[in-house]
Amino acid sequence: MDFIDLKTQYAALRDPIQQRMQRVLDHGQYIMGPEVAELETALAARTGTAHCITVSSGTEALLISLMALGIQPGDEVITTPFTFAATAEVIALLGAVPVWVDVEEDTGLIDANLIEAAITPKTKAIMPVSLYGQVPDMDAINAIAAAHGNLPVIEDAAQSFGARYHGRESCNLSTFGCTSFFPSKPLGCYGDGGAIFTHDDALAQACREIRIHGQSKRYTHTRIGVGGRMDTLQCAIVLAKLDRFAWEVQQRMQLGQAYNALCDAAGITRMQQREGRTSVFAQYTVRVPQREQLQERLKAAGIPTAVHYPIPMNQQPAYQGLCDRPTPVADRLATEVMSLPMSADLSREQQTLVMQALVAALTA
Numbered sequence: 001m002d003f004i005d006l007k008t009q010y011a012a013l014r015d016p017i018q019q020r021m022q023r024v025l026d027h028g029q030y031i032m033g034p035e036v037a038e039l040e041t042a043l044a045a046r047t048g049t050a051h052c053i054t055v056s057s058g059t060e061a062l063l064i065s066l067m068a069l070g071i072q073p074g075d076e077v078i079t080t081p082f083t084f085a086a087t088a089e090v091i092a093l094l095g096a097v098p099v100w101v102d103v104e105e106d107t108g109l110i111d112a113n114l115i116e117a118a119i120t121p122k123t124k125a126i127m128p129v130s131l132y133g134q135v136p137d138m139d140a141i142n143a144i145a146a147a148h149g150n151l152p153v154i155e156d157a158a159q160s161f162g163a164r165y166h167g168r169e170s171c172n173l174s175t176f177g178c179t180s181f182f183p184s185k186p187l188g189c190y191g192d193g194g195a196i197f198t199h200d201d202a203l204a205q206a207c208r209e210i211r212i213h214g215q216s217k218r219y220t221h222t223r224i225g226v227g228g229r230m231d232t233l234q235c236a237i238v239l240a241k242l243d244r245f246a247w248e249v250q251q252r253m254q255l256g257q258a259y260n261a262l263c264d265a266a267g268i269t270r271m272q273q274r275e276g277r278t279s280v281f282a283q284y285t286v287r288v289p290q291r292e293q294l295q296e297r298l299k300a301a302g303i304p305t306a307v308h309y310p311i312p313m314n315q316q317p318a319y320q321g322l323c324d325r326p327t328p329v330a331d332r333l334a335t336e337v338m339s340l341p342m343s344a345d346l347s348r349e350q351q352t353l354v355m356q357a358l359v360a361a362l363t364a
Contacts, residue, residue, distance in 0.1 A: 001341055001350050003304040004184045008345035009248075013240055020236040032212075033232030039239050040195075046242075047169040049177070049197040051204035054230040055211050058158040058180025058194040059086040063093065064228055065154050065176040065196055066125070068206035071096050075124040079156075080110040081312035082330040083129045087156050088313045091127070092322065099123070100314045102327040106272040108132065108285075108337070111329075112140035118325065119144075125152045130160030130170060132271055132308070132339075133186065133252070133282040138165055138173040145174075154178060158194075159282035161187050162249040166276045171197040181230075181238055186252065186280045187245055189234040248344035249280055255346055256281035262355045268362070271337070283308055283339040288362065291338050297361035303354055306339045 010017065024033060036054055044052040055061045071077065073095025079087055081100045091098045101114050110128045126145055128136040138155065145151040153174035160170040161179040171177025179185075181193035196207050206223065209216055214225030256279055263270040269287040273279045285308065288294050295305050312330045313319050340354050 001302070001304065001346075001353075002343075003306055003339075003341050005341075005343045005345045006183060006188075009241075009244075009343070012345075013244060016240040016243070017237055020240040021233060024232050024236050030232050031229060033235075035232050035235040035239060036230065039235040042239065042242060043195055044197070047172045047177070047197055049172045050199045050201070051197065051207075053196040053198075053204060053207045053211065054235060055194045055196060055207075055228045056230050057192040058156075058178060058182060058185075059090060060211070060226065060228040061178035061180070061194040061196045062086060062127070062154065062156060063090040064207050064210045064226065065178055065203075066090055066094055066096070067210050067224070067226075068203050069125060069152050069175075071124055074122065076120060076122040077125045077127055078115060078118050078123060079127040080129050080330070081314040081327050082108055082131070082309060082333060083156065083313060084158070084309065085313065085316070086158070087127060087129055088319055092319070096124070097122075097322055098313070098319065099323050100312075100325045100327050100330075102325075102329045103333065105329050105333075107134065107136075107274065108271055108330075108333055109134065109136040110141075112137045112144065115141065115144050116148075119148050119151075123148070123151060125154060127154045127156055129156040130158070130163065132285050133160055133163055133256075133279040134273055134277055135160050135163055135165040135170050135173065137274075142174055152176070158182075158185065160280060161185065162245065162252075162280040164278045171195075175200065176203070181234065186249070186282050187238065187241060189237045189241075191231075191234050193230045193234040193238065195230075251344040252281045252342070253278060255342065255344075255348075255351060256284060258348065258351060259284050259340070259342075259355075262351070266355065266359050268358065281342055284342040285337050285339045286358075287333070287336040288338050289336070291336065294361050295338065297364060298357055301357040301361070303357045304341060307337060308339055309337075310334055
């Protein structure tokens, strides 16, 4: 089986995807064509945000958001080390400093109780990361940010588009929400793509200008920018997938709950979901001993696995020395987490096979 089954999804959506792509090929507006604005309108409506700005990747969404906030060299941005490189990368690219805050033992999400102690006069933003399809404690994080001069909060929601936090959509929880449409994400295109969400009119306008080389109008560059547009064909693909997305989110939740029950019955430690939050289970993740040996046993049984993430960012060669705050929980989780096959089209029979193989591998 595939770790993420995109083939079955495409088979179900072949006609609308091909129709959408053909429409772009017919009108020929491959950059900033009408599908771009159409997708932005649809995504803003879905999340309940005032503005959606599509961009070329989830990484670019984070970078453009920081640029719109005016983050400068030497500024500090609080974030988690238990994340993909993009989160820390965009901070460092601007000459700012990622300040690491450790994560919760049971979720892997940034521990909101530790954020306040990391704030200094140089702190200019907080960037919590949604992980494994679930949103962090955004109310607590926003309250801390408000108490310290209304610090902007950027939700790195690359893994959580479609999830909800106390009835509100991921990407509609703070100053900025940034997501990715990388093919393996809950809502993915067939290349790179991403989006920025905000209620702030001025920040939205800044993001729109920055993504097109800082242009306020053609050949008038009012700010430093990047080439950060999401191409029209990729927008068309996401539009074709939107009609099925609500069903896929529901399927992911049901499969995630079924995995939970199977893990609990087998005594397997799993990452937890907190009350008042839904997860889109971008990955389904357990904690296991002797992970590499276990992965080899599962591979031999035909079960693919993955690790998100084996080395915390503060242990990565490129980022060592930027900030020396200890993160023992992230360090420990990095040696134990392992993700199992997960996608909306995973069958219950496949899920049962995965769990049977996991139990057998653990007891071998």
